[in-house]
Each structure stands twice: as C-alpha cells, then as structure tokens.
Amino acid sequence: MKTIYRAFAPVMAALVLCAALAACGQSAAPAAVTAPADTASENDTGDSAPVETTGTAELSGTVNTDGSTSMADVMGVLTETYREVQPGVTVNYSGTGSGSGIEGVLAGTCDIGLSSRELKDSETEQGAVAHVVALDGVAVIVNPENGVADLTVEQIADIYTGKVSNWSELGGDDAPIAVYGREDGSGTRSAFEEIVGVEGECAYTNEYGSTGDVIGNVAGNANAIGYASLSAVDDSVKAVAVGGVTPTEATVKDGSYAIQRPFLMVTKDGVELSPAAQAFLEYATSPDVAETIAAAGAVAPN
Amino acid sequence: MQAVFFLCGLVAVGFVLLITVYLVLSGLPAIRQIGLFDFLLGSTWAAGQGQFGILPLILTSVWGTAGAVLLGVPVGFLTAVFLAKVAPRRLADVVRPAVSLLAGIPSVVYGLVGMIVLVPWLRDALHLPAGDSLLAAILVLAVMILPSIINLSETALAAVPKEYEEASLALGATDLETYFRVSVPAAKSGIAAAVVLGIGRAIGEAMAILMVAGNVANMPALTKSVRFLTTGIAIELNYSAEGSLQRQALFSIGLVLFLFIMLINVLLDLVLKHDKEV
Numbered sequence: 001m002k003t004i005y006r007a008f009a010p011v012m013a014a015l016v017l018c019a020a021l022a023a024c025g026q027s028a029a030p031a032a033v034t035a036p037a038d039t040a041s042e043n044d045t046g047d048s049a050p051v052e053t054t055g056t057a058e059l060s061g062t063v064n065t066d067g068s069t070s071m072a073d074v075m076g077v078l079t080e081t082y083r084e085v086q087p088g089v090t091v092n093y094s095g096t097g098s099g100s101g102i103e104g105v106l107a108g109t110c111d112i113g114l115s116s117r118e119l120k121d122s123e124t125e126q127g128a129v130a131h132v133v134a135l136d137g138v139a140v141i142v143n144p145e146n147g148v149a150d151l152t153v154e155q156i157a158d159i160y161t162g163k164v165s166n167w168s169e170l171g172g173d174d175a176p177i178a179v180y181g182r183e184d185g186s187g188t189r190s191a192f193e194e195i196v197g198v199e200g201e202c203a204y205t206n207e208y209g210s211t212g213d214v215i216g217n218v219a220g221n222a223n224a225i226g227y228a229s230l231s232a233v234d235d236s237v238k239a240v241a242v243g244g245v246t247p248t249e250a251t252v253k254d255g256s257y258a259i260q261r262p263f264l265m266v267t268k269d270g271v272e273l274s275p276a277a278q279a280f281l282e283y284a285t286s287p288d289v290a291e292t293i294a295a296a297g298a299v300a301p302n
Numbered sequence: 303m304q305a306v307f308f309l310c311g312l313v314a315v316g317f318v319l320l321i322t323v324y325l326v327l328s329g330l331p332a333i334r335q336i337g338l339f340d341f342l343l344g345s346t347w348a349a350g351q352g353q354f355g356i357l358p359l360i361l362t363s364v365w366g367t368a369g370a371v372l373l374g375v376p377v378g379f380l381t382a383v384f385l386a387k388v389a390p391r392r393l394a395d396v397v398r399p400a401v402s403l404l405a406g407i408p409s410v411v412y413g414l415v416g417m418i419v420l421v422p423w424l425r426d427a428l429h430l431p432a433g434d435s436l437l438a439a440i441l442v443l444a445v446m447i448l449p450s451i452i453n454l455s456e457t458a459l460a461a462v463p464k465e466y467e468e469a470s471l472a473l474g475a476t477d478l479e480t481y482f483r484v485s486v487p488a489a490k491s492g493i494a495a496a497v498v499l500g501i502g503r504a505i506g507e508a509m510a511i512l513m514v515a516g517n518v519a520n521m522p523a524l525t526k527s528v529r530f531l532t533t534g535i536a537i538e539l540n541y542s543a544e545g546s547l548q549r550q551a552l553f554s555i556g557l558v559l560f561l562f563i564m565l566i567n568v569l570l571d572l573v574l575k576h577d578k579e580v
Binding site: 069097099103175176177178179180183184185186187190199200204205206207208209217220221223224 | 348349350351418422425429430431432433434512516517518527529536537538540541542545546548
C-alpha cells in the first residue's frame with residue numbers, strides 16, 4: 001500500500017507546477033501597478049515641446065509599459081537608447097499581449113499600453129488613444145527548398161482555409177502543404193488572420209507558442225508555410241512575395257506590402273501622463289528614433 | 303522533535319488543500335459561464351470564436367496516455383524482470399545506471415530529440431505534411447514513462463522473499479515459470495503502482511509533447527496534430543488576456559486534469575484494496 005502513496009508524489013508535483021504557473025500568470029498584472037497619478041500632480045506637466053523635453057529637462061521616475069509581446073524588440077532598443085537621453089527614468093516593459101496591455105492602460109495599471117494591432121472600436125470608445133511607433137510586416141514564410149516565391153493574398157487565404165492543400169496547385173512540387181501558425185490569442189495570428197481575411201477559418205496543421213518556433217519548424221520542414229513578424233525572419237526561411245511585392249522595410253513603409261500591422265503605444269484620453277511617461281512617448285514617436293526602430297527590425301512610420 | 307515531523311507532514315497536506323481549493327475556485331467560473339455540458343462535450347476549441355469545448359483535449363489525453371502505457375508498460379515490465387531476476391550482475395550494473403539516467407533527463411530534452419529526430423522521420427516515413435502528431439507524442443511519452451515503471455517494478459520484484467522462489471524451484475518449476483508464476487504475482491501491487499506512476503507521468507506531461515504534438519485541437523487521430531489537456535493550458539496561457547473567458551477556461555482545463563488524476567488514483571486504490579481482501 002505504501003508504494004501506492006509514493007506513486008502520488010509526481011502527480012502532485014505536476015499539479016503544484018501547474019498551479020504555480022497559473023499563479024504567476026495572475027500576479028503579472030498587479031505587479032505592474034504603479035502610481036502615475038501621484039507623480040503627475042507633483043510635477044509641472046503638460047509640457048508640449050515635443051523633442052526638446054527629452055533633451056533638456058532632467059526627468060526621473062518610472063514608466064510602466066505593458067502589452068504586445070511582438071513589440072519586445074522595439075521596446076528593448078527604445079528603453080536602452082532612452083536611458084542615455086534620460087538616465088533618471090526607468091522604463092519597465094512587461095509582455096502580456098496586446099489585449100491586456102490596452103486593458104491595463106484603460107484600467108490605469110500601467111502608464112502606456114502596447115498594442116501590435118489597430119485598436120478595436122470597443123477600446124476607442126473607452127478612451128484608448130493610439131500613437132504609431134512603428135510598422136511591422138507579417139511575412140509569409142516557406143522553406144528555402146520550396147520553389148514557390150510569390151503568392152497572392154487570395155492564395156494565402158486558400159492555403160490557410162485548407163482549400164489548397166498541395167504545393168503543385170501553386171506551381172511548386174507535388175507535396176502536401178503543412179500549414180503552420182500561432183496559437184489563439186497571439187497578436188501575430190490575429191493580425192495575419194484579420195489582414196488576410198481568414199479569421200476563425202484557418203485549418204492549421206500545427207500551432208506554435210512563439211514566433212521562433214514557427215520559423216524553426218518552417219526551416220525544418222520542406223512542406224511548411226508559416227507567418228512571422230518580418231523583423232524576426234532570418235535566412236533559415238524564405239519570405240514569399242505577396243501579390244508581387246517582397247516584404248521589405250521600404251514596401252512596408254510605403255504601404256505596398258499588404259500584410260502589415262502597426263506597433264502602437266496606447267494612452268487613455270483625458271488621463272494625464274507623468275512627465276517621464278509623456279517624455280518617453282514623445283521620444284518613441286519622434287523621427288529621431290527611426291534608426292533605433294530599424295535596428296529592432298521594425299519600420300519607423302516617419 | 304515529534305512536532306517538527308508533524309509540521310513537515312502538514313506542509314504537504316496544506317499544499318494539496320491549497321491547490322485543490324485554488325483550482326476549484328479559479329476553474330469553476332468559466333465552466334459555469336460556458337456550461338458544463340458544452341465545456342466537457344463540446345468538440346470545438348476556438349477561443350477566438352468563443353468556443354470552449356474540451357472534448358478533443360480530453361480524448362487526446364486519454365488516448366495519448368493509453369498509447370504510451372500500452373507501449374511502455376510491456377517494455378518496462380520485462381526490463382524490470384530482466385534486471386531483478388534474469389540479468390547477470392555485470393550486465394545489470396550497466397543497464398541500471400542507464401535507466402536512472404533516462405529518468406534524470408529533463409522532459410524538454412525528450413521533446414527536443416523528438417522534435418529534431420522523431421518528427422521529421424515520421425513525416426518522411428508516413429508521407430505526412432508534418433510529422434507532429436499523436437503518434438509522435440505517444441512514442442515520446444512511452445520512453446519517458448519507462449524509468450518509473452522499471453524502477454518501481456524492479457524494487458517490487460526484488461522485495462519478493464527468496465523462499466517463495468526457492469520453493470517454486472524446488473518443486474521443479476523452471477526459472478521463467480518461477481519469475482512469472484511466483485515472483486510477479488507476489489510483486490503485483492508494486493507493479494500496479496508502477497503502472498499508475500507511469501500513467502500519472504504521461505497524463506501530466508506537458509513540455510515534451512508540446513514540442514512534438516502539433517498543438518491543434520483536433521479530435522485525436524494517430525497521424526494528426528493534437529492538443530492534450532496539459533499542452534492546451536501551456537500553449538495559450540501566455541497570450542490569453544488577464545481575466546478573459548479564455549484565461550478562465552484554461553484554469554477549468556486544469557481542474558479537469560486534476561480530477562482525472564484523482565480519479566485514476568482512487569480507482570487504483572480500490573483495485574488494490576480489493577486485491578488485498580481476496
């Protein structure tokens with residue numbers, strides 16, 4: 001009998017881990033809670049000189065940003081370069097997903113929300129205001145061995161809905177198509193499905209939990225097609241042209257590449273930002289940071 | 303000193319209670335909102351479309367575990383008999399550390415090897431678009447549960463009193479007859495515990511199968527991409543919005559998983575008790 005109870009141990013251990021994970025997930029948002037209202041009332045705010053604020057006045061404080069995980073790279077370089085401009089300001093970033101970032105800024109649990117999709121009507125109605133920081137192309141990627149190099153948006157839609165299931169129908173080899181994508185809730189997935197017009201109709205072969213997994217698995221399977229943020233695409237996979245337009249920085253910027261999305265910083269209408277947060281927002285949307293944003297693989301809008 | 307032991311014992315009990323209460327409290331709201339029937343028996347999981355049926359996940363977990371046990375138990379059991387009874391000492395001294403090593407390999411490494419070796423091999427061998435499938439997950443799980451089955455079964459077999467076997471041999475039974483007719487029945491409850499431990503490990507595993515199963519919530523089929531109860535939680539937890547129905551439904555999956563494991567343990571307990579009484 002005793003051995004039986006010993007058998008419970010790993011089962012319980014698995015459960016503990018499970019619950020611990022769940023608890024982590026829950027505590028993430030409250031941890032980002034700050035008191036922007038306090039700092040806002042103490043300092044003189046409403047400084048409207050856009051670029052100069054970042055250079056002249058010494059600011060201090062903490063800016064909490066929360067949202068899209070796709071924006072991790074962009075936020076990384078912005079945070080890093082901003083430290084040189086305003087050493088007294090600490091910018092925190094927590095990647096919780098676009099939806100919860102917007103939710104956070106509306107609820108006041110963070111200073112600036114980060115969204116890698118356009119705001120929904122329901123969100124703008126609640127006072128969410130978008131500031132475009134960068135543009136990001138969603139590249140459609142295939143294995144380098146794949147002969148197909150150009151697809152139309154309709155063909156991509158047909159592949160993802162399962163209407164087309166063999167590469168020979170698209171001018172490639174006679175091989176079944178392995179349709180890869182991200183899991184439900186991913187910003188890249190919702191951006192891709194929305195732009196291509198296949199929301200909720202996708203017949204995925206496999207789903208992956210991160211952009212890196214999608215790229216890695218497309219690189220490892222000659223039958224595969226996937227999508228990933230343009231900035232994350234490397235030489236291990238081939239980005240196909242969409243409607244004859246190759247996804248590059250230039251084609252994203254001029255709007256000719258069809259599958260693209262904005263990287264937004266979201267604030268709430270009527271809520272005054274702390275001087276530090278205001279200055280960081282102005283810094284991030286100023287033309288000065290174009291090179292910085294390009295270094296992160298995204299495209300600056302101006 | 304007694305109090306220290308008692309307190310340590312309480313820690314474990316406390317955590318079990320804490321987790322149970324937490325899972326029930328966080329798992330029930332979504333079930334109430336979705337409806338127990340729609341949640342457990344719904345055949346479509348598409349969080350984006352507001353569909354939260356976990357039947358495919360439940361069936362995948364059941365089939366995946368059953369498949370792993372079906373493959374892993376015979377191999378593990380015979381290995382245990384080999385180690386405990388048949389193997390010459392020197393050979394056993396090589397096999398035993400290998401088994402221990404197998405037990406020590408982190409599950410992410412199993413997943414990695416499965417992803418890099420097994421999955422492409424299955425794809426080519428079976429001419430599939432992609433090799434990620436229930437079959438791949440079963441194969442990985444079968445290997446993963448081997449060490450627990452081997453170790454526990456071997457311990458149980460080694461604990462069989464020598465006199466039983468000597469008596470059997472003295473009556474003219476061959477070595478093999480003695481092992482399977484005398485030693486194994488005597489070690490029955492230990493071996494059954496080994497099987498349950500294997501089931502527990504298989505049904506609770508997430509990381510390794512996350513990497514080889516493909517993770518689409520299809521109804522289970524051997525060569526199709528599937529999503530287990532565990533991987534269902536793991537893959538969507540990161541990006542599900544705080545407080546959303548999707549996030550809550552993931553806790554509900556956790557609750558279902560918890561009940562599953564409870565059920566397995568209770569059933570086994572009953573079987574063993576019955577066994578003892580007869």
